[in-house]
Amino acid sequence: MNKILIIEDDxxxxxxxxxxxxxxxxxxxxxxxxxxxxxxxxxxxxELILLDIMLPGKNGFDICKDLRLSGYNFPIIMxxxxxxxxxxxxxxxLGADDYVTKPFSIRELVARIKAILRRRSVIKNDFDIxxxxxxxxxxxxxxxxxxxxxxxxxxxxxxxxxxxxxHEGNVVxxxxxxxxxxxxxxxxxxxxxxxxxxxxxxxxxxxxxxPKHIITYHSAGYKFVK
Amino acid sequence: MNKILIIEDDxxxxxxxxxxxxxxxxxxxxxxxxxxxxxxxxxxxxELILLDIMLPGKNGFDICKDLRLSGYNFPIIMxxxxxxxxxxxxxxxLGADDYVTKPFSIRELVARIKAILRRRSVIKNDFDIxxxxxxxxxxxxxxxxxxxxxxxxxxxxxxxxxxxxxHEGNVVxxxxxxxxxxxxxxxxxxxxxxxxxxxxxxxxxxxxxxPKHIITYHSAGYKFVK
DNA sequence: TTCAATTGTCACAGTTTTGTAAAAAATGTG
DNA sequence: CACATTTTTTACAAAACTGTGACAATTGAA
Numbered sequence: 001m002n003k004i005l006i007i008e009d010d011x012x013x014x015x016x017x018x019x020x021x022x023x024x025x026x027x028x029x030x031x032x033x034x035x036x037x038x039x040x041x042x043x044x045x046x047e048l049i050l051l052d053i054m055l056p057g058k059n060g061f062d063i064c065k066d067l068r069l070s071g072y073n074f075p076i077i078m079x080x081x082x083x084x085x086x087x088x089x090x091x092x093x094l095g096a097d098d099y100v101t102k103p104f105s106i107r108e109l110v111a112r113i114k115a116i117l118r119r120r121s122v123i124k125n126d127f128d129i130x131x132x133x134x135x136x137x138x139x140x141x142x143x144x145x146x147x148x149x150x151x152x153x154x155x156x157x158x159x160x161x162x163x164x165x166x167h168e169g170n171v172v173x174x175x176x177x178x179x180x181x182x183x184x185x186x187x188x189x190x191x192x193x194x195x196x197x198x199x200x201x202x203x204x205x206x207x208x209x210x211p212k213h214i215i216t217y218h219s220a221g222y223k224f225v226k
Numbered sequence: 227m228n229k230i231l232i233i234e235d236d237x238x239x240x241x242x243x244x245x246x247x248x249x250x251x252x253x254x255x256x257x258x259x260x261x262x263x264x265x266x267x268x269x270x271x272x273e274l275i276l277l278d279i280m281l282p283g284k285n286g287f288d289i290c291k292d293l294r295l296s297g298y299n300f301p302i303i304m305x306x307x308x309x310x311x312x313x314x315x316x317x318x319x320l321g322a323d324d325y326v327t328k329p330f331s332i333r334e335l336v337a338r339i340k341a342i343l344r345r346r347s348v349i350k351n352d353f354d355i356x357x358x359x360x361x362x363x364x365x366x367x368x369x370x371x372x373x374x375x376x377x378x379x380x381x382x383x384x385x386x387x388x389x390x391x392x393h394e395g396n397v398v399x400x401x402x403x404x405x406x407x408x409x410x411x412x413x414x415x416x417x418x419x420x421x422x423x424x425x426x427x428x429x430x431x432x433x434x435x436x437p438k439h440i441i442t443y444h445s446a447g448y449k450f451v452k
Numbered sequence: 453t454t455c456a457a458t459t460g461t462c463a464c465a466g467t468t469t470t471g472t473a474a475a476a477a478a479t480g481t482g
Numbered sequence: 483c484a485c486a487t488t489t490t491t492t493a494c495a496a497a498a499c500t501g502t503g504a505c506a507a508t509t510g511a512a
Contacts, residue, residue, distance in 0.1 A: 382500080417502070418501055
């Protein structure tokens with residue numbers, strides 16, 4: 001269950017948010033004071049924080065900054081009365097994930113929250129060992145086994161598998177892979193990806209020519225399934 | 227072109243809104259009666275509704291609730307005479323997006339409308355799963371099911387469905403589809419669209435020859451309904 | 453009712469995308 | 483530097499998808 005902390009002194013806004021979020025099955029907490037909200041966040045470690053900027057006690061910018069400094073690593077969405085571009089930049093610089101100007105549509109803010117949490121839940125699980133079928137991948141040791149046979153895999157192959165596993169069941173485009181595994185700077189052809197797929201299939205598939213785990217989605221990408 | 231429905235019985239207010247909104251290039255419709263306004267909303271599917279609370283025929287709260295229940299998914303802004311906190315909460319609870327207390331500044335309301343519509347256009351297409359009838363479309367997984375039967379769909383078919391769903395209830399011209407799904411550079415015949423419609427109907431309609439979800443509007447285009 | 457325009461339907465051909473292997477380039481290692 | 487390993491490109495074959503044209507059916511207007 002996702003806990004969301006709302007730090008907001010206008011009860012109309014916080015109540016409205018609470019109602020909408022409860023409807024979506026999130027647990028909510030409300031703080032109407034900056035200082036208290038900050039301490040609550042540290043104690044509760046909510047999955048997401050909605051943070052007003054103008055607050056009694058301690059302003060939203062400071063809260064955001066201090067939370068990040070103290071290691072809080074979950075998404076923060078800042079709510080602001082002014083549409084000042086400068087504020088937005090400051091907010092994002094201080095480590096906010098999103099910045100929403102009032103008046104906002106509550107239903108759409110909820111949509112954003114869902115989107116952010118959905119994306120996050122994908123990356124969240126940091127695992128060392130993953131098993132599927134008769135394959136075991138140990139990412140920490142960089143050791144892989146299929147059946148009783150050792151598999152030799154390069155670092156890049158491990159990274160691709162890790163990305164696939166983190167997005168298990170979803171179609172992943174070649175560009176997603178290039179961005180996430182290769183990074184934004186160096187950028188080989190999309191065909192490079194296909195070749196890695198080929199190699200991975202040879203290693204992890206029992207029958208590489210009719211793959212069960214790395215499935216092609218024509219003109220879209222590939223999907224990993226257990 | 228964005229259509230906005232104004233459900234408001236005070237002609238001074240509705241006229242003023244109409245003039246300001248027309249100036250911003252919105253199409254406007256006015257209903258001065260609750261019941262009629264509700265029916266108009268269902269029929270026209272406006273991009274946004276401005277909804278007074280005190281209305282003859284049917285009050286704003288009920289209209290809001292019933293619209294949401296019947297699947298209307300666009301923003302609703304409630305207009306109210308009282309600044310009652312409780313009312314505001316009720317409004318949001320019933321699925322309104324925003325709540326504005328009279329007397330309000332028309333320029334501010336217009337600003338809010340623009341903000342909501344702008345944001346909406348950004349996140350409108352941010353859903354992964356969509357269900358209607360006995361069909362489930364999962365866009366992230368590229369999986370589709372009708373009844374207990376898997377459906378195989380190409381990427382383009384998913385894209386068309388996504389566009390249809392984003393414009394649910396509105397007639398979409400072949401050129402809209404060609405522009406939005408195919409893009410501005412490559413440009414096949416409008417007949418190509420018909421062919422995709424044919425294929426989609428075969429896949430998602432229970433009885434493809436008398437379709438219930440993708441409806442033809444002669445010399446206009448197609449409309450998707452849940 | 454008739455006629456012209458629009459839409460439904462189908463199969464085929466052309467195009468694009470993907471599978472595959474092998475060679476070339478880059479990288480790291482002692 | 484020479485070698486082994488990894489990474490990327492290239493080329494061709496195979497597969498999947500897309501767009502088109504033809505003709506039938508339907509619709510809307512005169």
